[in-house]
Amino acid sequence: MSTEAIPAERPKRNYNALFGLTLLALLVLLWIILSVATPSFASANNISNLLRQGSMIAILAVGQTFVIITGGIDLSVGAVVGFATVIVAMLINAGVPIFLAILITLLVGVAIGLFHGFGIVKMGLPPFIITLATLTSLRGIGLLMTNGNSISINNDAFQLFSRSSFLGVPNLFWMVILVGIPAYIFLHHSRWGRYLFSVGSNAEASRLSGVNVQRTIYMAYTLSGLCAAFVGVLLASRIGIGNPTQAEGWELQAIASSVIGGTSLFGAVGSVHGPLLGAFILATINNGANLLNVNAFWQRIITGVLIIVIVYFDGLRRRGK
Amino acid sequence: MTSTAQELHPAPTLEPGRTILELKGLEKRYPGTHALKPINLAFKASEIHAIVGENGAGKSTLIKLLTGVMPRTSGDVIWEGKPAALATPHEAMALGINAVHQEVVLCRHLTVAANMFLGEEASRFGILQQRAMVREAQKIIDDLGFDLPAHVVLGDLTIGQQQLIAAARATVRGTKFLIFDEPTAYLTRKEADQLFTLIRRLKGEGVTIIYISHRMEEVFELADRVSVLRDGTLVGTRNIAETNDAELVKMMINRSIEQVYHKEHFTPGATLLEARNLSGKGFENVSMTVRAGEIVGLYGLIGAGRSEFVTTLYGRHRKSAGQILWEGKEVQVNSEHDAIRIGMALAPESRRDQGLCLNLPVGLNLNLPIYKRISSNLLISSAQEKTEADRQIANLRIKTPTRNALASSLSGGNQQKIVIGKWLAHGAKLFIFDEPTVGVDVGTKAEIYRLFGELLSKGAGIILISSYLPEVYELADTLHVFRRGKLVATHGFHTANHEEILTQALAEKQEKPGGQI
Numbered sequence: 099m100s101t102e103a104i105p106a107e108r109p110k111r112n113y114n115a116l117f118g119l120t121l122l123a124l125l126v127l128l129w130i131i132l133s134v135a136t137p138s139f140a141s142a143n144n145i146s147n148l149l150r151q152g153s154m155i156a157i158l159a160v161g162q163t164f165v166i167i168t169g170g171i172d173l174s175v176g177a178v179v180g181f182a183t184v185i186v187a188m189l190i191n192a193g194v195p196i197f198l199a200i201l202i203t204l205l206v207g208v209a210i211g212l213f214h215g216f217g218i219v220k221m222g223l224p225p226f227i228i229t230l231a232t233l234t235s236l237r238g239i240g241l242l243m244t245n246g247n248s249i250s251i252n253n254d255a256f257q258l259f260s261r262s263s264f265l266g267v268p269n270l271f272w273m274v275i276l277v278g279i280p281a282y283i284f285l286h287h288s289r290w291g292r293y294l295f296s297v298g299s300n301a302e303a304s305r306l307s308g309v310n311v312q313r314t315i316y317m318a319y320t321l322s323g324l325c326a327a328f329v330g331v332l333l334a335s336r337i338g339i340g341n342p343t344q345a346e347g348w349e350l351q352a353i354a355s356s357v358i359g360g361t362s363l364f365g366a367v368g369s370v371h372g373p374l375l376g377a378f379i380l381a382t383i384n385n386g387a388n389l390l391n392v393n394a395f396w397q398r399i400i401t402g403v404l405i406i407v408i409v410y411f412d413g414l415r416r417r418g419k
Numbered sequence: 420m421t422s423t424a425q426e427l428h429p430a431p432t433l434e435p436g437r438t439i440l441e442l443k444g445l446e447k448r449y450p451g452t453h454a455l456k457p458i459n460l461a462f463k464a465s466e467i468h469a470i471v472g473e474n475g476a477g478k479s480t481l482i483k484l485l486t487g488v489m490p491r492t493s494g495d496v497i498w499e500g501k502p503a504a505l506a507t508p509h510e511a512m513a514l515g516i517n518a519v520h521q522e523v524v525l526c527r528h529l530t531v532a533a534n535m536f537l538g539e540e541a542s543r544f545g546i547l548q549q550r551a552m553v554r555e556a557q558k559i560i561d562d563l564g565f566d567l568p569a570h571v572v573l574g575d576l577t578i579g580q581q582q583l584i585a586a587a588r589a590t591v592r593g594t595k596f597l598i599f600d601e602p603t604a605y606l607t608r609k610e611a612d613q614l615f616t617l618i619r620r621l622k623g624e625g626v627t628i629i630y631i632s633h634r635m636e637e638v639f640e641l642a643d644r645v646s647v648l649r650d651g652t653l654v655g656t657r658n659i660a661e662t663n664d665a666e667l668v669k670m671m672i673n674r675s676i677e678q679v680y681h682k683e684h685f686t687p688g689a690t691l692l693e694a695r696n697l698s699g700k701g702f703e704n705v706s707m708t709v710r711a712g713e714i715v716g717l718y719g720l721i722g723a724g725r726s727e728f729v730t731t732l733y734g735r736h737r738k739s740a741g742q743i744l745w746e747g748k749e750v751q752v753n754s755e756h757d758a759i760r761i762g763m764a765l766a767p768e769s770r771r772d773q774g775l776c777l778n779l780p781v782g783l784n785l786n787l788p789i790y791k792r793i794s795s796n797l798l799i800s801s802a803q804e805k806t807e808a809d810r811q812i813a814n815l816r817i818k819t820p821t822r823n824a825l826a827s828s829l830s831g832g833n834q835q836k837i838v839i840g841k842w843l844a845h846g847a848k849l850f851i852f853d854e855p856t857v858g859v860d861v862g863t864k865a866e867i868y869r870l871f872g873e874l875l876s877k878g879a880g881i882i883l884i885s886s887y888l889p890e891v892y893e894l895a896d897t898l899h900v901f902r903r904g905k906l907v908a909t910h911g912f913h914t915a916n917h918e919e920i921l922t923q924a925l926a927e928k929q930e931k932p933g934g935q936i
């Protein structure tokens with residue numbers, strides 16, 4: 099049999115990178131168009147604002163992507179963000195040092211993720227169901243804890259963080275980099291990243307190959323919970339209050355960012371840079387629409403159409419090639 | 420179809436010997452692969468035309484073009500004298516072209532009857548006539564001589580039985596031209612005989628048959644003519660009476676093979692694994708040992724409990740009684756993870772369900788069991804990842820454009836090679852191969868058997884499950900025969916003949932599928 103390599107045009111090989119570049123091009127294009135269309139877009143103030151808006155969804159989208167790659171979904175992330183604002187606000191107001199307050203809040207996120215893993219692995223619940231259940235109950239628990247009131251955080255240093263910049267770039271955006279780089283290495287260059295993909299592709303084949311499928315699932319949801327709790331801390335810092343009803347619908351924005359970024363809801367396909375770009379594309383559209391005085395209702399419609407268009411073309415290319 | 424009652428096979432319109440279907444310069448390109456180079460070939464009415472060729476030669480691709488599953492790149496297909504577009508499966512079926520594909524493409528969650536009438540369900544006023552369909556399906560199945568129930572869920576049947584249902588399904592649709600793509604790969608000898616009877620009967624009724632197989636003896640048993648594909652080109656067509664095994668193999672791989680079953684005998688070393696009175700789901704009270712340097716063969720019908728037995732050894736299922744000893748000490752194997760840590764490796768039976776991550780790259784699939792070894796801390800050494808993957812690709816001659824191609828884009832036999840290949844670099848002491856050569860071509864089979872020898876010489880032991888008697892017969896140092904969950908006989912190398920072993924495996928009573936053994 100002939101083993102000489104078939105002249106390959108390297109199919110799929112750089113697919114990820116290529117798709118990432120296309121998204122980046124789309125983002126830049128949007129920025130150029132908006133700079134021309136409205137003078138206020140390119141102002142330093144607005145760009146910082148846009149970066150801040152996009153950052154939090156971007157971090158959520160990264161965690162969400164880990165979960166989606168395993169073939170699951172995490173609907174709870176918005177609720178976890180809201181819940182985390184309450185936890186961190188209460189801790190800080192109770193005089194707990196900021197560093198410790200943040201750490202505890204992050205651990206709460208981890209615990210919620212572990213609980214999801216437990217529900218899926220041990221109780222056999224579908225991811226959609228267990229995370230939906232957490233979504234509603236976390237909001238409820240948060241409301242109980244606060245009696246339905248907002249808690250204003252009386253600590254200026256904590257709030258200053260999200261309003262300041264470093265080297266001219268908003269701190270919140272630095273946080274995206276802080277999360278993004280390890281996430282990238284983890285997903286694309288570590289053993290565990292490979293396992294996320296293999297479990298999403300075929301869990302049975304993975305376990306027969308020695309992959310600890312249960313641990314992989316625990317890990318995905320834990321990371322998603324961790325990201326969400328982290329975003330909760332950032333949000334609390336940004337708006338200065340703890341309120342369990344915050345971040346309503348953010349889970350959908352995170353999923354949308356992830357999907358725009360090339361993640362397949364069937365699992366086993368996804369990256370870190372894709373969802374990050376996806377989140378900033380969404381943020382740009384919202385920001386631009388605001389500046390152009392487009393009705394807020396229209397913004398939602400545009401976002402919906404955009405999701406369909408991008409995912410459709412992505413699917414076309416995947417199949418076509 | 421308006422009522423479930425339908426004539427089994429319509430009278431063909433052509434007398435035997437006339438050309439029914441002709442390929443003129445038929446060609447197919449996938450990105451990165453020229454799967455079929457322009458092919459000219461004519462099929463005669465009511466002949467059985469075998470197509471052989473090594474893995475990735477383009478056999479399944481040809482079938483996909485003829486059944487409208489994939490569009491062709493160029494060329495013409497002439498059906499009964501007129502060009503046919505064959506753009507959709509529907510069009511092919513309307514002409515009377517049907518296929519039983521290499522991988523069963525039916526709905527596993529539906530009943531056998533629902534699958535048989537999928538797409539043309541019987542209904543009255545929009546309400547499905549479920550009971551009538553089951554009755555009708557059962558009639559067809561009985562008529563074909565398959566001993567299978569029509570009311571059970573398809574997924575409860577063995578892969579072989581599913582394949583028979585797929586065949587039955589293909590015969591009920593006014594078929595004039597029927598293609599079988601490696602139909603016997605998962606069939607037991609008995610089921611294969613039932614299928615051959617069906618094929619001969621269809622031929623008698625004027626249906627033209629294309630029969631694809633890697634098993635030469637089947638080709639000589641059934642076919643009138645045989646065509647050989649190599650690397651997407653038609654090397655030649657022969658009348659079956661005017662050719663022989665050696666010539667076909669030579670045409671297929673462009674070299675000759677002296678000996679497919681390469682058997683080296685080693686003096687067995689220490690006992691690696693011992694099962695003592697082991698029972699579990701699907702098998703009962705099985706005892707056996709595997710020593711270093713020997714191949715222990717498990718023969719039996721599909722569903723005889725062999726796969727259940729080994730997956731229990733491997734920790735996938737719980738044992739209900741008995742002991743597992745590893746190197747003389749009792750061990751608890753509670754998960755695959757435990758098994759692998761001890762030193763076992765399992766290449767499972769079903770490549771689609773258990774063996775492969777189809778929508779991931781070939782390289783990732785090959786490296787999956789060894790990522791721990793090729794990463795330091797958590798980070799993977801990408802150089803090692805590449806070398807390991809490329810080594811197995813070369814070792815087993817896996818035909819793929821690059822290690823980054825998705826596993827799903829490989830031909831069936833090449834996918835099977837990944838299932839085997841991923842364990843070769845793992846360094847296990849006991850290898851369990853469950854139907855390792857399903858759909859693999861002769862040349863590669865010989866290669867895999869040679870690799871078995873290599874593993875043995877390094878002191879490993881092998882459990883080899885096969886439903887293909889010659890394979891276990893020629894390779895196993897110890898041969899255990901399973902029947903309905905029990906180990907019923909044990910033989911040494913060549914100490915019993917085929918008939919004896921077959922009788923032991925078959926026994927007097929037939930098993931009822933879909934239920935317990």
Ligand SMILES: Nc1ncnc2c1ncn2[C@@H]1O[C@H](COP(=O)(O)OP(=O)(O)OP(=O)(O)O)[C@@H](O)[C@H]1O
Nearest residue numbers: 449454474475476477478479480828829830831832
């Ligand atoms: N969907 C696909 N995309 C890209 N390449 C493909 C696809 N399907 C098949 N190929 C390639 O086309 C070639 C022929 O494949 P085909 O399935 O026809 O082989 P085959 O003769 O049926 O082999 P086997 O005996 O292993 O079943 C192979 O090199 C395979 O990798």
Ligand SMILES: [Mg+2]
Nearest residue numbers: 479521830831
């Ligand atoms: Mg094939």
